[in-house]
Amino acid sequence: MEQEKVIVIDFGGQYNQLVARRVRENNVYCEIYSYRTDLSKIKEMNPKGIILTGGPNSVYEEGAATCSRELFELGIPVLGLCYGAQLMMHVLGGKVERAADREYGKTECHTDTSSALFADVHETTTVWMSHFDYISQMADGFREVAHTDNCPVAAAENPEAGLYAIQFHPEVLHSVEGNKMLRNFVRNICGCAGTWKMDSFVETTIKEIRQKVGDGKVLLALSGGVDSSVAAGLLAKAIGKQLTCVFVDHGLLRKNEGDEVEAVFGEKGQFDLNFIRVNAQDRYYAKLAGVTEPEAKRKIIGEEFIRVFEEEAKKIGAVDYLAQGTIYPDVVESGLGGESAVIKSHHNVGGLPDFVDFKEIIEPLRNLFKDEVRNAGLELGIPERLVFRQPFPGPGLGIRIIGEVNAKKVAIVQDADAIYREEVDRAAEEYKKANGQAPSWKPDQYFAALTNMRSVGVMGDERTYDYAVALRAVKTIDFMTAEAADLPFEVLQKVMSRIINEVRGVNRVFYDLTSKPPGTIEME
């Protein structure tokens, strides 16, 4: 049976993936296509519904992103959001004009609950507005079904034609009942059964990979992070031994991490693939000897990775595909996400190794958000430990050891970090058991770092002159700004005492209280 799907047509708005995600949350599969996509291709996909996103243009501007009238005459329900709503009116003969003032922010909206779009929605509901232009005249056949004080047509419908227009953004959480409206559209108006689940994504993607790859060879650089691990799992299930994963252990991983990755993806693991682990610890330590400047360290670690990967790729020879664990936020941040504007360039996208001889790139997770990737990972049976791993920087412990990196310092920071994470996890788990929810202090990222400071202490009756470990724990949503987490003092004390007792070479433990800015999350 064909997978029922809704298509989102991207006009360059910032929230377009969020629209797709909301649709998927209602158990309907959804994909995004540029507004430049041929109408014939859209027809071929046989969607149950089409959603037009917002966008930065004005419909009446020359060269503005547009669509053809026929899109509205396919007999497929269409929902226009913001720019998409204005475009629908404009193309069908209504009028869109620039308002004197921009309407922006949370707004009270009055809805006509006899519209199928607003079934079960309150008559007055808070929505998120962000527009300059407004619909001053609806196209023939439409009636207004929502308005705000400043916006005469906040929503309109022509149910006979299956056309719906919403000026605000139901996809953002500030629109309190927005999800209900999107659900009404996809489930009731488009008639989707809502049987899609993450396991269908996994199944469908496996089929697609098989079809695309045929009997070709695929190469993937596996870091052991969530994204590349889930990509590896999907590819392995799809094409087995046609996949080769190269995992470079640069000796800057957390305690036991290299072995954990090998346990899942190596010969004795649960997947059938070619797994190559390169133990490059000594090479890295040799290159890093005597280097103290943070950027120089990062550069060496990055370049050495390319060198190691290049050597392995040469041994493997030509491949048909190079796979990457790119996920949607990487794509958006790099400005490669269809029509939206560049926000910042990202290390995970672009910069393809030019020494690998391949025909095409495969990015099976390109449309997913992080939590969706994690769900796919669970579906694939990848252990929770790996699936719920915290973010870990590419240069690894290399940027958590201030100053020169060497094997001894790596061992210290690995041991201290393992104790710290174990105690924080244990305390959070106990709290959850007792209170039914995670504690408010549960950090989004937490790790130990090794300062470059040695100081005098006393242990037994002996004088010591050892290193100080710094504990970092932050609360953050986007990792762009962060606050130090207020970990319970007893937890910190226990961590301190265990580190001092169990890790040789450490005689002091500090807790880093710095927020970001002015600090960064990592220390280098």
Ligand code: XMP
């Ligand atoms: P900062 O230290 O910039 O870190 O506040 C923000 C987030 O990014 C992670 N981070 C990196 N991730 N390669 C990565 O893949 C890197 O070079 C890198 N540097 C920092 C950091 O762990 C935090 O989550």
